[in-house]
Amino acid sequence: MVCNCDHEPAPQKPNGKFRTALWIALILNLLLFVIELIGRAYAHSSALWADALDFFGDVVSYGISLAVMGISLYWRATVALLKGIVMATFGFIVIGKIVYAYVQGIPPEAMTMGVIGVLALIANLVSASLLYAFRHGDANMRSVWLCSRNDAIGNTAVILAAVGVFGTGSLIPDLIVALVISILALTGGYQVIKRALRERKEHQSVTM
Numbered sequence: 001m002v003c004n005c006d007h008e009p010a011p012q013k014p015n016g017k018f019r020t021a022l023w024i025a026l027i028l029n030l031l032l033f034v035i036e037l038i039g040r041a042y043a044h045s046s047a048l049w050a051d052a053l054d055f056f057g058d059v060v061s062y063g064i065s066l067a068v069m070g071i072s073l074y075w076r077a078t079v080a081l082l083k084g085i086v087m088a089t090f091g092f093i094v095i096g097k098i099v100y101a102y103v104q105g106i107p108p109e110a111m112t113m114g115v116i117g118v119l120a121l122i123a124n125l126v127s128a129s130l131l132y133a134f135r136h137g138d139a140n141m142r143s144v145w146l147c148s149r150n151d152a153i154g155n156t157a158v159i160l161a162a163v164g165v166f167g168t169g170s171l172i173p174d175l176i177v178a179l180v181i182s183i184l185a186l187t188g189g190y191q192v193i194k195r196a197l198r199e200r201k202e203h204q205s206v207t208m
Helices: 016-043 046-067 073-104 110-134 139-168 172-207
Strands: none
Touching: 016 046, 016 110, 016 139, 046 073, 046 110, 046 139, 046 172, 073 139, 073 172, 110 139, 139 172
């Protein structure tokens, strides 16, 4: 292969504050994933199921982000691209679950939804506040910020869904929130994929 005269800049030294923020976010998300998975089985809530799956995706995302710190920008963008695809895939899976839950027609248990939604919101507000300073970083940094931001919005929606289910006795508020979470995953995944593709193109020549 012909050598390109350009040279790739040395990988950036991992940001210690970013690493610490990621570890805290990873632990919080793992804990809430377990809580929501158990709560979902009891409450029969599509919104909690979607949120639990989202938490698990974030755990994987944060773990990958920790693993790729210090490698080249091209490969960090490649990892971000894969994460964006996973985010978008998650959105489509949730849409399928919404259709299934609608056919089943079983209203969720509102109190469990509300309590777990509040716990999840607190955890994600902590994560989002820690990662806020890195939202304008590379595609990999932006992807983890988007994950936490979307989760906080989703948790707020879960709480509102619990109120709606409690007031109406219907599963429709739960399904609406699950749909909101799926749309957040699809749009967030699109943003990450778009930026990752651009960064891969910008830094591809220096890997040749």
